[in-house]
Amino acid sequence: MLEFESAYRKPGNTLLGLLFGRDPFDFWAGRLYVGLWGAVSVGAAFLGTIYLFLAVGQYGDWDLWRANIHAPFRAFGLHPAPFDQGGAWQIVVACATVAFIAWALREVDICRKLEMGFHVPIMFSLAISAWVVLQIIRPIWMGCWCEGFDLSFTGHLTWVSNTGFRYMNFYLNPFHALGVLGFFTTAMILAMHGSAILGIYNTDKDPVTEEANADNFWRDYVGYSIGEYGIHFLGFWLAVFTLVVSDLCILLSGTVFTDWVQFWQWHLPWISQ
Amino acid sequence: MATVIAPLPPVQIPADSELDHSDPAGIRLGFPFRIELLGRLGLDTQFGTVWLGTWGLLSVMLGGMAALVYVWAGLTLTGGDMWTFIREFANVQLLPPNGLGAAPSLAEGGFWQIEMLLLAFSTICWAGRCYERLVRYSWRPYLLFAWLSAMLLTATIFVFRPLLMGTWSEAPALGWLGDLDWAQNFSVLWGNLYYNPWHMLAIFFLFGSTMLWGMHGATILATAAEGSHHEAAEIKDMHSGSHKAMLFWRWTMAWNANPKTIHDWIWWYSVGVVLASAIGIISTGTVTTDWYVWGVDHGIVEQYGPMSRDKINLLPNAKPLDLTVVGLPAPPNTTAGANAAQGAAK
Numbered sequence: 001m002l003e004f005e006s007a008y009r010k011p012g013n014t015l016l017g018l019l020f021g022r023d024p025f026d027f028w029a030g031r032l033y034v035g036l037w038g039a040v041s042v043g044a045a046f047l048g049t050i051y052l053f054l055a056v057g058q059y060g061d062w063d064l065w066r067a068n069i070h071a072p073f074r075a076f077g078l079h080p081a082p083f084d085q086g087g088a089w090q091i092v093v094a095c096a097t098v099a100f101i102a103w104a105l106r107e108v109d110i111c112r113k114l115e116m117g118f119h120v121p122i123m124f125s126l127a128i129s130a131w132v133v134l135q136i137i138r139p140i141w142m143g144c145w146c147e148g149f150d151l152s153f154t155g156h157l158t159w160v161s162n163t164g165f166r167y168m169n170f171y172l173n174p175f176h177a178l179g180v181l182g183f184f185t186t187a188m189i190l191a192m193h194g195s196a197i198l199g200i201y202n203t204d205k206d207p208v209t210e211e212a213n214a215d216n217f218w219r220d221y222v223g224y225s226i227g228e229y230g231i232h233f234l235g236f237w238l239a240v241f242t243l244v245v246s247d248l249c250i251l252l253s254g255t256v257f258t259d260w261v262q263f264w265q266w267h268l269p270w271i272s273q
Numbered sequence: 274m275a276t277v278i279a280p281l282p283p284v285q286i287p288a289d290s291e292l293d294h295s296d297p298a299g300i301r302l303g304f305p306f307r308i309e310l311l312g313r314l315g316l317d318t319q320f321g322t323v324w325l326g327t328w329g330l331l332s333v334m335l336g337g338m339a340a341l342v343y344v345w346a347g348l349t350l351t352g353g354d355m356w357t358f359i360r361e362f363a364n365v366q367l368l369p370p371n372g373l374g375a376a377p378s379l380a381e382g383g384f385w386q387i388e389m390l391l392l393a394f395s396t397i398c399w400a401g402r403c404y405e406r407l408v409r410y411s412w413r414p415y416l417l418f419a420w421l422s423a424m425l426l427t428a429t430i431f432v433f434r435p436l437l438m439g440t441w442s443e444a445p446a447l448g449w450l451g452d453l454d455w456a457q458n459f460s461v462l463w464g465n466l467y468y469n470p471w472h473m474l475a476i477f478f479l480f481g482s483t484m485l486w487g488m489h490g491a492t493i494l495a496t497a498a499e500g501s502h503h504e505a506a507e508i509k510d511m512h513s514g515s516h517k518a519m520l521f522w523r524w525t526m527a528w529n530a531n532p533k534t535i536h537d538w539i540w541w542y543s544v545g546v547v548l549a550s551a552i553g554i555i556s557t558g559t560v561t562t563d564w565y566v567w568g569v570d571h572g573i574v575e576q577y578g579p580m581s582r583d584k585i586n587l588l589p590n591a592k593p594l595d596l597t598v599v600g601l602p603a604p605p606n607t608t609a610g611a612n613a614a615q616g617a618a619k
Contacts, residue, residue: 002523004516033524065573110524114517117495123487154574157467171453187482187543191419194540197504199412201533207506214505215317217410220301220324221403227317229493229502234316236490242483 048095055088182242328401464563471553
């Protein structure tokens with residue numbers, strides 16, 4: 001335990017306790033908080049991992065890079081598939097989705113215990129939304145579980161590559177472009193924030209003076225300082241933006257638009273070509 | 274609460290008079306004005322002033338000239354009609370010339386070379402501006418090294434790799450769609466970049482950077498009511514906001530950073546993007562001409578079907594630098610080099 005930790009480890013204030021008055025899962029295991037949702041999450045992850053190993057064993061390629069849980073074949077549509085023809089994928093995806101969502105709810109419990117905001121579980125839910133859109137919502141919209149990606153290291157890279165070419169040129173997908181913009185901008189802002197804090201911590205000056213100086217630095221350098229609260233606000237919302245446009249990027253491909261080159265072949269009616 | 278991090282030796286703060294007035298362009302431009310609406314979101318409301326400085330002046334002038342040359346080039350390429358230029362703005366591309374010499378004409382790479390020179394020096398001058406502001410404020414030079422890392426990736430794409438490949442035409446064209454087309458074609462020409470391990474690592478850092486902003490930004494916003502956003506102060510002396518931020522992750526994933534080390538993580542993740550990218554770019558077409566074949570040979574990807582090792586010569590007119598004089602093997606993108614490499618592989 002950290003030296004200040006015991007003051008914060010208090011029983012109660014969990015979602016289960018809120019609903020039923022008592023919570024038998026309200027305890028820690030070593031450093032980790034357990035809770036009902038921790039038990040659900042670990043259980044689902046354990047089950048999924050067992051099926052994952054069974055499926056990999058069926059294909060027999062145990063190499064970490066190539067081991068592959070193939071998405072169901074097209075013939076099965078949205079129906080359950082035999083275990084060796086995509087059924088394993090369906091079970092593993094279901095287990096993983098349950099594990100992810102339970103993990104987010106476990107974060108809610110921890111936030112409630114620490115009496116802090118729910119920003120982390122909200123952000124994690126958006127990350128889960130990318131998984132759910134890719135593996136559940138879009139396959140259902142397209143009418144086939146085969147639209148999900150293979151669970152594999154290089155296998156999912158092959159899926160990304162093929163999906164890009166299937167819709168002609170993914171670089172011309174405007175939501176893909178916004179997503180790339182979001183990823184690179186978060187990386188740049190992250191470098192600026194990290195550089196600022198690592199640049200000014202533990203000097204011989206009073207840290208409050210140092211932080212005020214940091215505002216002056218950014219005003220000198222680029223004309224505006226967003227402030228020490230503001231930079232985290234910006235980073236949070238840039239990450240939200242990136243995840244939302246990434247969701248749209250893949251959700252609209254194949255469902256609404258099937259050719260991102262053709263997508264741009266329009267002109268305003270009053271402009272002659 | 275005791276100090277968490279062992280303090281570094283204190284840095285000396287130069288007096289205002291020592292540096293400001295040695296710079297003939299050392300003035301602050303404009304007057305500060307406020308946009309109060311931003312304060313409603315918790316953002317700083319003050320805009321300006323901005324430091325001019327010799328390096329900043331040079332950087333902005335060179336960048337401005339690059340913008341003017343772009344308009345000149347775009348107008349030239351679209352037949353001098355401003356309306357056509359505006360309408361076709363996304364399609365205008367300044368293409369790099371063939372070979373490593375000077376371009377035969379403005380339209381055949383000359384515009385690209387002028388732009389590259391202006392932008393290169395503008396970027397270098399901005400590094401000078403970064404350096405002199407860091408010195409003025411006595412910051413440790415993390416920001417300069419982050420900027421230099423970004424410059425390294427740009428220079429790798431636009432200068433170092435074209436030099437190794439023997440033609441400027443290996444660099445991206447300048448234009449809205451120019452870089453998108455280059456990225457698409459680059460992957461296709463060199464056998465699918467997804468199987469380039471450095472590209473994998475770069476994407477890991479890139480997505481990781483967004484993830485870390487999600488985690489760090491969310492953690493600080495969630496505990497900002499207790500002052501965790503005063504990070505320099507919290508590194509010296511932690512309070513309940515940082516306690517909660519640390520305990521949240523410790524209870525969630527059995528491990529946590531602290532107010533100082535989270536910034537080590539985020540700095541290295543963001544810099545890792547450009548460093549890994551630079552290695553991935555410089556090795557494409559030089560170390561291997563086909564990342565899919567490379568991946569199959571190294572056992573990281575299934576062989577999905579028939580696979581050709583007969584690489585067509587993509588750059589018949591390129592004259593790569595003769596690396597044998599410095600003891601390096603000939604690059605395999607020439608016909609002779611490719612045959613030699615194949616012979617060695619067999």
